[in-house]
Amino acid sequence: MRLVSATGEQLGIMSAREALERAVEADLDLVKISPTAVPPVCKLMDYGKYKFEQTKREKEAKKNQRVVEIKEIRMSPSIDVNDFNVKLRNAQKFLGEGNRVKVTVRFRGREMAHTDIGRNLLVKFAEDCGEVATLDKEPKLDGRHMSIFLSPKTAKEGKK
Numbered sequence: 830m831r832l833v834s835a836t837g838e839q840l841g842i843m844s845a846r847e848a849l850e851r852a853v854e855a856d857l858d859l860v861k862i863s864p865t866a867v868p869p870v871c872k873l874m875d876y877g878k879y880k881f882e883q884t885k886r887e888k889e890a891k892k893n894q895r896v897v898e899i900k901e902i903r904m905s906p907s908i909d910v911n912d913f914n915v916k917l918r919n920a921q922k923f924l925g926e927g928n929r930v931k932v933t934v935r936f937r938g939r940e941m942a943h944t945d946i947g948r949n950l951l952v953k954f955a956e957d958c959g960e961v962a963t964l965d966k967e968p969k970l971d972g973r974h975m976s977i978f979l980s981p982k983t984a985k986e987g988k989k
Contacts, residue, residue, distance in 0.1 A: 833862070833872040842868055899978075901931045904954075906946040913950075917957050924961045924981040933976040947975045955979060 832840040832848045835857055843851075848871055852859040858876040861869060900923040902916050920930045932954050934947035951968040958979055965978035 830869045830871050831866070833870065835873045835875075840873075895927065898928045899931055900928050901933060903933050903935060904950065906934055906936060906940050906943065906950060908950070913954075917954065920954070920958055920979065921961055924958065924979060927981050929965075929981070930958075930962070930979045931976055932979065933974050936973050936975070941973065944970055944975060951975060951977045 830845055830848055831842050832851065834840050835855070840851070849859055852873050855873055857873045860872050860874055860876055860879075862872050863870040900920075902920050904913070904916055908916075916932075920932065923930050932951060934950055936944065936947060940947075948968045955962070955964045955977055961982060962979040963982055965980050968975050968977050
């Protein structure tokens with residue numbers, strides 16, 4: 830097998846017994862790096878320290894990740910102006926925090942005959958959120974619900 834030292838220098842090709850003896854002398858572990866290579870490649874390293882540093886890097890990467898949540902705002906087509914403004918402020922707050930927002934209008938009974946009112950309401954909502962959000966897709970009727978998705982504008986989009 831080909832042996833690589835802890836510092837990365839080539840120690841040459843030797844038997845598994847010799848490689849294991851060198852690992853014991855150096856008080857390190859013998860780790861198979863590439864078992865499919867001809868000859869197999871092994872490295873002398875402190876495996877415990879290696880695993881510790883690997884988990885530390887993974888934790889750091891996970892800490893920097895941010896999960897984007899989808900917040901939902903529900904309205905009816907007969908919503909009053911003040912109620913609409915409250916929903917709008919909540920949506921802008923959610924978008925400011927970096928979350929996506931799903932805005933849904935629920936139609937009940939005879940309201941299904943006037944889906945255009947709900948569509949206009951959603952388009953107005955999207956326009957009013959235009960400073961902080963982009964419309965992902967046009968209003969879509971799904972059963973008794975019509976919805977749109979808004980995504981927060983990134984720093985690059987806002988400076989265009």
